[in-house]
Amino acid sequence: xxxxxxxxxxxxxxxxxxxxxxxxxxxxxxxxxxxxxxxxxxxxxxxxxxxxxxxxxxxxxxxxxxxxxxxxxxxxxxxxxxxxxxxxxxxxxxxxxxxxxxxxxxxxxxxxxxxxxxxxxxxxxxxxxxxxxxxxxxxxxxxxxxxxxxxxxxxxxxxxxxxxxxxxxxxxxxxxxxxxxxxxxxxxxxxxxxxxxxxxxxxxxxxxxxxxxxxxxxxxxxxxxxxxxxxxxxxxxxxxxxxxxxxxxxxxxxxxxxxxxxxxxxxxxxxxxxxxxxxxxxxxxxxxxxxxxxxxxxxxxxxxxxxxxxxxxxxxxxxxxxxxxxxxxxxxxxxxxxxxxxxxxxxxxxxxxxxxxxxxxxxxxxxxxxxxxxxxxxxxxxxxxxxxxxxxxxxxxx
Amino acid sequence: xxxxxxxxxxxxxxxxxxxxxxxxxxxxxxxxxxxxxxxxxxxxxxxxxxxxxxxxxxxxxxxxxxxxxxxxxxxxxxxxxxxxxxxxxxxxxxxxxxxxxxxxxxxxxxxxxxxxxxxxxxxxxxxxxxxxxxxxxxxxxxxxxxxxxxxxxxxxxxxxxxxxxxxxxxxxxxxxxxxxxxxxxxxxxxxxxxxxxxxxxxxxxxxxxxxxxxxxxxxxxxxxxxxxxxxxxxxxxxxxxxxxxxxxxxxxxxxxxxxxxxxxxxxxxxxxxxxxxxxxxxxxxxxxxxxxxxxxxxxxxxxxxxxxxxxxxxxxxxxxxxxxxxxxxxx
Numbered sequence: 001x002x003x004x005x006x007x008x009x010x011x012x013x014x015x016x017x018x019x020x021x022x023x024x025x026x027x028x029x030x031x032x033x034x035x036x037x038x039x040x041x042x043x044x045x046x047x048x049x050x051x052x053x054x055x056x057x058x059x060x061x062x063x064x065x066x067x068x069x070x071x072x073x074x075x076x077x078x079x080x081x082x083x084x085x086x087x088x089x090x091x092x093x094x095x096x097x098x099x100x101x102x103x104x105x106x107x108x109x110x111x112x113x114x115x116x117x118x119x120x121x122x123x124x125x126x127x128x129x130x131x132x133x134x135x136x137x138x139x140x141x142x143x144x145x146x147x148x149x150x151x152x153x154x155x156x157x158x159x160x161x162x163x164x165x166x167x168x169x170x171x172x173x174x175x176x177x178x179x180x181x182x183x184x185x186x187x188x189x190x191x192x193x194x195x196x197x198x199x200x201x202x203x204x205x206x207x208x209x210x211x212x213x214x215x216x217x218x219x220x221x222x223x224x225x226x227x228x229x230x231x232x233x234x235x236x237x238x239x240x241x242x243x244x245x246x247x248x249x250x251x252x253x254x255x256x257x258x259x260x261x262x263x264x265x266x267x268x269x270x271x272x273x274x275x276x277x278x279x280x281x282x283x284x285x286x287x288x289x290x291x292x293x294x295x296x297x298x299x300x301x302x303x304x305x306x307x308x309x310x311x312x313x314x315x316x317x318x319x320x321x322x323x324x325x326x327x328x329x330x331x332x333x334x335x336x337x338x339x340x341x342x343x344x345x346x347x348x349x350x351x352x353x354x355x356x357x358x359x360x361x362x363x364x365x366x367x368x369x370x371x372x373x374x375x376x377x378x379x380x381x382x383x384x385x386x387x388x389x390x391x392x393x394x395x396x397x398x
Numbered sequence: 399x400x401x402x403x404x405x406x407x408x409x410x411x412x413x414x415x416x417x418x419x420x421x422x423x424x425x426x427x428x429x430x431x432x433x434x435x436x437x438x439x440x441x442x443x444x445x446x447x448x449x450x451x452x453x454x455x456x457x458x459x460x461x462x463x464x465x466x467x468x469x470x471x472x473x474x475x476x477x478x479x480x481x482x483x484x485x486x487x488x489x490x491x492x493x494x495x496x497x498x499x500x501x502x503x504x505x506x507x508x509x510x511x512x513x514x515x516x517x518x519x520x521x522x523x524x525x526x527x528x529x530x531x532x533x534x535x536x537x538x539x540x541x542x543x544x545x546x547x548x549x550x551x552x553x554x555x556x557x558x559x560x561x562x563x564x565x566x567x568x569x570x571x572x573x574x575x576x577x578x579x580x581x582x583x584x585x586x587x588x589x590x591x592x593x594x595x596x597x598x599x600x601x602x603x604x605x606x607x608x609x610x611x612x613x614x615x616x617x618x619x620x621x622x623x624x625x626x627x628x629x630x631x632x633x634x635x636x637x638x639x640x641x642x643x644x645x646x647x648x649x650x651x652x653x654x655x656x657x658x659x660x661x662x663x664x665x666x667x668x669x670x671x672x673x674x675x676x677x678x679x680x681x682x683x684x685x686x687x688x689x690x691x692x693x694x695x696x697x698x699x700x701x702x703x704x705x706x707x708x709x710x711x712x713x714x715x716x717x718x719x720x721x722x723x724x725x726x727x728x729x
């Protein structure tokens with residue numbers, strides 16, 4: 001299993017830069033010590049990268065025994081896939097469970113980002129791609145070259161997840177915000193925590209006069225894309241931007257990756273920012289309840305995200321099942337800032353060498369057993385009505 | 399171990415005059431072929447990098463809807479693509495300048511301490527510690543910077559804002575914001591380039607002819623005067639090339655900057671504000687989610703960094719060449 005986080009990538013770059021220094025040394029003793037130091041720091045780093053994986057895999061092993069029985073193995077060989085990092089932990093878990101049951105297949109999912117994943121799929125180097133956003137029309141057109149026999153690429157929703165709004169405000173255990181207020185905070189219009197708009201939503205809280213420090217992602221990401229889609233749809237004129245993977249609003253601070261955003265919020269008083277719920281849970285950072293207009297403010301949780309996906313509409317045509325979340329939903333307990341990630345494959349004309357294994361693996365991922373392991377990882381399982389459609393589409397792949 | 403520090407520099411190798419007919423042995427031929435091959439290989443690699451960068455960059459820049467040199471934001475994956483290097487170039491240069499201002503005097507001080515002041519027993523372990531600093535991977539510096547340096551610099555930032563805020567440079571738009579600024583990046587880069595500058599300077603100081611120093615001592619100079627009158631003038635061009643090596647590293651540093659800096663497309667003279675970006679940081683941040691065109695655009699920014707680094711190295715060569723007569727270190 002590969003964990004392609006940026007941290008691990010950086011190791012060779014770090015070493016490469018040290019090489020000139022060795023040249024400057026004359027004495028072997030010095031060189032030996034330097035080599036030792038490089039080895040030690042390298043080992044430290046490897047442990048750091050490794051431990052990242054361990055949490056996921058230890059959870060995986062506990063649940064694999066229960067789900068292994070229901071997996072129908074088919075096909076064998078190597079299955080390559082790549083894409084979204086948002087679904088990477090879910091993939092890791094599924095791959096582990098699947099390979100435990102089906103020893104003939106080895107699956108390699110690389111979390112390279114949605115954009116790169118779609119590129120690799122369209123170049124024909126992977127069996128399927130993972131993406132945070134559905135295919136664009138031009139990408140569907142491009143896919144006709146890869147999908148032989150008149151097929152084209154389709155979106156299969158597979159994993160949902162709530163994007164939590166994290167905050168750091170000592171003494172405030174529960175914070176309620178609504179879309180316009182959030183938009184004004186992230187747009188730099190509301191700058192103090194005791195602003196009248198926030199007070200109105202939290203009449204009982206004692207809000208300090210601290211300056212609000214809003215954090216966003218410095219890298220391009222599907223999380224930003226989905227979060228800004230929510231603000232644009234639900235806050236209207238308070239968030240006058242077009243949206244996209246790059247953050248557009250003025251002001252605020254940024255950090256690279258959800259983990260770094262969460263770390264900054266945890267150590268900065270008066271901070272607020274957004275990240276997938278699993279990051280907030282892992283760092284025990286409190287999250288904002290959203291006032292959607294439902295009977296009570298909605299907390300970010302896997303259950304409330306599933307409810308929001310249930311309220312979503314299928315907008316894909318034909319076999320495509322791309323969903324449109326209703327960001328203005330007033331359904332009780334539905335958390336609107338929810339992202340759906342997709343698997344992308346051809347509806348017809350998948351490569352014959354990998355078709356059987358792809359179908360078998362995706363069938364497991366969409367099965368009750370596959371969806372059942374998600375909640376423990378901070379992901380939202382698909383609601384029953386969506387997952388039924390996904391299963392029937394997967395069985396029709398050819 | 400460092401006894402050599404105080405022994406006279408070895409005399410220049412005597413130029414051997416091979417009288418009459420020259421005898422070329424196979425070893426000679428093989429070795430000259432190998433070294434010539436290495437030289438050619440280097441040129442080929444540099445040419446290949448430059449060609450790759452140029453071809454991909456031209457493709458991207460020709461479709462840029464903004465001005466590549468003056469646009470602030472970097473939105474190459476949007477439709478239409480709008481991106482520019484103004485903020486990146488500014489951030490790269492400013493953070494590197496801050497790093498040099500901090501690192502060069504300290505590094506020269508450390509090198510002088512090791513070569514001229516420290517007791518022999520202390521000097522070599524001390525040199526090891528400096529080497530250890532160079533062996534730390536940059537991502538570890540980044541993590542240390544983001545999780546330790548940033549919260550601990552907040553006090554210094556408030557102090558600077560309060561007493562030096564009138565200079566605008568040290569003014570904070572929102573006093574008390576996290577210290578994830580170009581200034582902090584500069585401090586971190588300074589620590590990262592210390593070992594390179596120290597090591598090279600130390601080697602240069604060691605090569606100061608013993609006779610020069612002894613002559614100064616014989617004229618009644620104090621140790622400070624010896625350093626000022628004989629060591630520093632002799633080593634000046636060496637210090638400059640050491641600094642340029644360090645500057646090269648600071649300009650291209652990626653992970654540490656990406657981890658610490660709060661990047662945003664704002665160009666501000668206030669170096670304590672959490673805004674800005676650098677070339678390498680921007681590439682690291684945008685590469686993962688970029689499409690083919692976005693990657694070409696990032697490569698175009700890499701080309702600019704390549705050119706800036708070439709210019710810096712060229713300037714250093716020029717300075718060294720002009721001061722050659724004072725120095726034996728780089729002859």
